[in-house]
Amino acid sequence: MKMKKFINAPENLTDELLDGLALAHSDLIERGDENMIINKKLADADRVTIVTQGGAGHEPAISGFVGDGMVDISVVGDIFAAPGPQACLDAIKLADKGRGVLYIVLNHAGDMLTGNLTMKQVKKQGLDVIKVVTQEDIANASRSNAEDRRGLVGCIPTYKIAGAAAAEGKSLEEVAEIARRFADNMATLAVAVRGATHPSTGALLSDLGEDEMEIGMGQHGEEGGGRQPLKTADETAEIMVKALVNDIGIKPGEKVMLIINGSGATTLMEQLLVYRAAVRILKEMDIEVVANYVGELLTVQETAGFQMFLARMDDELLRLWDAPCETPYMKK
Amino acid sequence: MKMKKFINAPENLTDELLDGLALAHSDLIERGDENMIINKKLADADRVTIVTQGGAGHEPAISGFVGDGMVDISVVGDIFAAPGPQACLDAIKLADKGRGVLYIVLNHAGDMLTGNLTMKQVKKQGLDVIKVVTQEDIANASRSNAEDRRGLVGCIPTYKIAGAAAAEGKSLEEVAEIARRFADNMATLAVAVRGATHPSTGALLSDLGEDEMEIGMGQHGEEGGGRQPLKTADETAEIMVKALVNDIGIKPGEKVMLIINGSGATTLMEQLLVYRAAVRILKEMDIEVVANYVGELLTVQETAGFQMFLARMDDELLRLWDAPCETPYMKK
Amino acid sequence: MGLDQTDIKRMISCAADRMAEKTGYLGDIDSHFGDGDHGLTIGRIAALMKERAAAWDEGDIAGFLDDLGTGIMEIRGGSAGPLYGTMVAGLGADLGENETDLDTEAVRRMFSGCLSEMKDLTTARVGDKTMMDALIPAVEAARTAQGGAGQIFEAAAEAAEAGAESTKNFVSKFGRARNYGDRTIGTPDAGAVSTALFFRGLSDGARSAK
């Protein structure tokens, strides 16, 4: 598959896309130095603030969720590549309004390295920061090996819930406790049917046969082991729902959040079919969906496939999920 | 290209996707008989109401924009296929709260036939309905041959503006006048780089060479004549902006709405690059972008490409665009 | 020499068979310059025709055709739904409510009623590469054909077939295919071909009526 994208010079890609984002949403966000996207209302914030970091190329994630009620600053690296620790440290200092900073990092090799280096400096400088790592991909490691679990779409509802907790005026410890409680009770499984191309190098990200799908594929085309013939929406949903319920250990009578996150080229039509099937299967298990999202939150370029996300909900988490937010790509 | 989609039986596709949509957004919409998606607050409406119709397969359009402040009922046919006139007539009667109904139809062969048959019955039965047709594709007919212009993404902002006018309590004539004023001053141009497959038949919708793009491609893969080698984001934006400005006849000092609508597989990253370039080019022409949207509003399955939409704005139209709305895929 | 309910029933059923046999081919033609679903839609229309014909045991001919036409319109088939619905209902449009035995003059009224309803719906005419390229010659042939109902329908079917064949030489002026301009030359119009199949089936069914 040849790369067919509307880009200019690959080396300016991230810069230009952040420019476009800030231009299109100048009422909500602005660009800072060093690839930062900043909540325009950050200046007035008298509360815990939220900083995150990650590569570009996953739009609308992650910078599309900067704004009141979600992320205050996102520090962007390059395409699929983490930013450096100095940029993250600068962002944390800029975000800190004297109430502390929650620093959310997805579990990917580069992000974790940067996150650790950043925290070293944070400690050296005595800043009030708690780092929370999202690592919820159940494909390639068991729950007991959480450090090996990749961070997939689960970061987005984590931002939302942490952001709402911060907006309620909770302390840094409380916000971090809530974010961790949510993150500890979430799980994601991805499926892909067709790969994409790396927008800077043109390299093919994964390579699937004409009739194949792969359950468990990572965010950059990394394999997850579940190669199999393409199945229907209902069959695929069933495999994935059962794996997720089982992983989190959700019991009959419990309430959940269900997200179907399109990876890029899979239509909303298909996502809605999968959502419908998943709700039915959960209902049969006496599990109630009390919160949802169906659409593209975190994409992997034009990959065809989706991520199914499930999380155990309680009343507080639900209230925080439903709380108002105003960001370029999530408004409540 | 083989079809690789998560579907079940093709003949149940539209039914299942509308089910999924209603299930995922049960706070805002509900399913009615005959493939209708209905605004849950319609019952309490004491105002002009908005009915529209069209094929499925373009999600989130059109049913994803049913809800307060936009569409009250959308009548869905099958994949890319218009519904019948009886269903539309039923929807109009259901929507009518004694203040009249604005009936918005996109200019496509099947939709126009149904729209005309529906209006025949409307007249026979003495209902208070005004039909507005959106026909803004500049690719295959000149402005003086508007009946030959296809309706592309322009229907979505038209819904928004008409819906807001209705919410303000304006009369049917006033709402229709506003919708027409907006629609008469809008233009869209589409570009595609890779086709998609018809989800029911598996047939390839258009077929482009490895290095080709096509400017002017219709909503279902129909050709528009502008086949050419793939260009950069900046170059493509320039060609399209100039054609649109020229078509509407926008003058320096005027204000516009600019929409970059992803067709399916083109990333938001690319859309943001194109948006950025378009704003720059408009600025050079002394044209100010006062309203925008960058993202997927009306897709054509997994087609790679986008539609660029431009419309002349005035203060009233801008106020209506910015007014609150609450639908599954547009919230303000 | 006339047509009664049993004849119309058999004719509709026969037309449905001819259409159903060719859905693959129709989809194929439509996929060149359309969206490839004409076979799908014609398949659904044929199924409805078959079902309604089988279930029809009372009521007048005009009422049956009108109901069937209305049903076809609601098939959600894009252009073909309203067009076929109008064409089928149109066959009964100029029949009286209680006409149950159709003589030659009544049969000719079926054709003229059909054409005027269709002309009301679409401005397409001969040469525009649509269903009208089959329908208009069929109606014309029916107007001048000698003999009874069987011969009239046979003449209409032959004219429709010739009309459909002629669309190969035309440039699309209506529907999605319009955007392909000159490139449509060489391929027949899907709707014209299916219309010819419709009239072929009606004639096949009418033949045994005598």
Added chain:
Amino acid sequence: MGLDQTDIKRMISCAADRMAEKTGYLGDIDSHFGDGDHGLTIGRIAALMKERAAAWDEGDIAGFLDDLGTGIMEIRGGSAGPLYGTMVAGLGADLGENETDLDTEAVRRMFSGCLSEMKDLTTARVGDKTMMDALIPAVEAARTAQGGAGQIFEAAAEAAEAGAESTKNFVSKFGRARNYGDRTIGTPDAGAVSTALFFRGLSDGARSAK
């Protein structure tokens, strides 16, 4: 026999050249089980090394390496940014602020400082199929190598190359490639290969120091 600022400058510049020459190959290896951008990132790191080395006209060696390491970390290159940044800064971590002439003992401190910084950052060790497969043997060789700075760096480069080569036999345990398990056997690790190039370049640059 020691290394001064001019030598370090030449070594860094030489290392940058070795790395820059092979970005295509590095991208290629990374594309098998990673995301194919390692060549891109190494290219940027090399460019920065080259630029900083050329611009370096005063200041101590430790400070230069620390600044360069910090700069590399901000290159936005995924894993390789923090790793290379730490490795380069690590070479100066155990040098004193005013050490401008590095004797054999100081050169050995460069290696031990580098390793301890890297071990702080990552838990990967020999056999995990990462940069550490090149780095750890290089440091080990530097610790025991006889002779002056030139010989020490040559021993390190040879050990790094052998270490990189050995990664072909390993299963990925870190980074994106980890998810491919056994299938990674047969392909060397991109980061290990680039690390060997880095040390090869340092050695080439050190040789003329004597």
